[in-house]
Amino acid sequence: MKILFVHQNFPGQFLHLAPALARRGHEVLALTAETNKRSSPIATLRYRAPAKLAPDGVARAFSEAAERGASVTRAAAQLRSERNYVPDVVFGHGGWGETLFLREVWPEAQHLTYAEFFYNAAGQDTGFDPEFSKDGIGPRASVVARRAHLLMAINDADSAVAPTNWQASTFPAPFRDRIEVIHDGIDTDRVAPQPSAVFDLPGGGQLRPGDEVLSFVNRNLEPYRGYHILMRALPEVMAARPEAQVVIVGAEGQSYGPRPGTGSWKEMFLNEVRDRLDLARIHFLGQLPYARFVALMQVTRVHAYLTYPFVLSWSMLEAMSAGALVVGSRTAPVEEVIRDGVNGRLVDFFDIAGWSRALTDALASPDRDDHLRAAARVTIVEGYDMKRCSLPALVEFVERHGRR
Template sequence: MPQPPRIALFANTEWYLYNFRLPLAKRLQVELGAEVWVICPDGPYRPRLEAEGFHWISAEVDRRGLNPVRDLTAAARLARDLRKVRLDLLHNFTLKSILIGTLAARRAGTPRIVNAVTGLGSMFSSSHWGRYRLPRTLLEAFLRWTFRNPGTRTIFQNPSDLAQVATHAGHQDRCRLIAGSGIDTDRFHPSDRPSTPPRLILASRLLKDKGIGDFCEAASIVHQSCPEVVFQVAGEIDEGNPGSFSPLELEALKCRFPMVQFLGHRDDMPDLYRQATLAVLPSHYREGVPRSLLEAAASGLPLVAVDGEGIRDIVRHGSNGRLVPPKDGGALAEALLELLVDPSTREAYGRESRRLVVEGFDQRRVLDATFAVYQELGFPPRSDAPERMRVEP
């Protein structure tokens, strides 16, 4: 009998696959009867992925920068595993996984590759131009090289990223635009909110480019006139990212801004959003479409964020939120104060936030669009395709 189709999802952390791509993996299992493999470094969420029935392949991913020797070695090791598995399709998420995964898949003869650019990150932030100029140029060239392969499709989350990389690249017909990773609008939904105290929530990894410091500065300003307001940061240090706060830096931030509650990692984000008054993201990081803002919008929250690529795809100034200049804690505080004293505007913004997510970012729509990309590449393959090799023990 023919083997079921085989697909692997590759990301730089097991946390990302479990929290953001689990619905895709489960739909592949249920609707296509596919064998689903997850490729990622080991970590706390790896057993959870295996408990869902997915096969795990270990991958080495150095997220602290481009090291050609280390990355090529990781690609060669992954290629050996891919030859054993004989995948029908490899779907890579995040830039480093795209680099390693594409090289490994091409070397292993994997016939179909989908690359999902989930944001261009710090490397493409203007403030890091000097530091990242060479690796940024090399990475753009690599992505454009992948467009030449007819068995590859590249998915971007916002038009700015697509234009940045694909302009004058040729074969732009092999690029697709799919907004975000999909939000479960049944899990994240509006509810009656407590009237007091007002709560401002920022959900993010504790990266400096995410504007954590700007949020704290704005909190200190707002606190002077509205001491009852609660300021919360949900997220933890990302030790694998060179732009992360260190434990010592985080402790210094807590001491300097005692009015801000640092909650650490939370698994109850729907509840936190339902208790919140506003969602904030003063990020000057090169976002795809920020997941935290999408979840907050699905929960019916007004949004306040920095005016930047990806962010303005979900925050419409004067419609469902406010956009402020980057790295400007004073402007952020002003926007927050204006909305804190205007409940009718907050209510209108919250309704519009929910509408935008349901109509443009709902999980079902995103999964349908992703499956359409797979089908362009002929996945799943015909049932009479040659039987593939089994994984060696």
């Protein structure tokens, strides 16, 4: 079959799927933004992204998505007219508008979409954290407006994939029967407990399995992933555990939600508790190469993971796969995977004192929680393993639709 992947940051969620399909003899091609610098073994074409728009009002998200979709469609039409390229399957991510008009270019193809998340004005991430919520009808209207291109994408798709049941449940009921839940998968062979693992700290020093290490990992340090809660819990933890080393991974940018008024979220919440912390034992490392991240998960004693009711991070599953004890927020995405006292610990997102107690107890008594670490590893191997679970299911999903 001819299979076309469309993703502005390809390979994105298709990192393993696209090469797996190519290995099975399919002709696999990718279409991505010209600004994307990521490499891939898959033949890749690039479209010219539209000039960045900044319209005022609630239509901004849809306007940008539609313009991006138009740019992709022009590139697709050129591909068809100049190369006579007609794919059997077009598989894109619905989040940026890239797939909006591709059926007009290839009406004979099967169109699949990655259904990552559907915004709602209440009951999910919006309004979850009162500290950063904006009152009034205007902000809610803006959230509703962000759904327009997502609705168009899934309405025009023949089928869709969502990585978790909860993320699938955010989409409107009339569309859920076309969404199959298949996680992208975790490489549990690579991300596994390693007694000989070593993590080098900047400026000297090494961490090894058995050391008293507390880790926290985000793409960017921001409220959506609970950075402010962690920082407010740390003074009590560090006072109670004078040997603990705290490793915080994440850049100072913004991925989700509002930007801070000035500076960065990292500095804002660090400054809030700076005078109550032993800064020599807190290591802010920015973003890490993947191999370094894996080593950190292999040496950490406790991994703190918090999130609004939003997209579940791969890093939480990878921490569990590496045999770390995850203390997670009691929010719906986390509760789908972690059961309190069975394969991890859960704490109410906003319970700062509860976070301090849970993290302190977990650092102090590692042997007590060995059964939770083992169960966490089993959870990921049995339900989220890339090679044995996720990848075969995703390959079957694409090939089944391509044969229609």
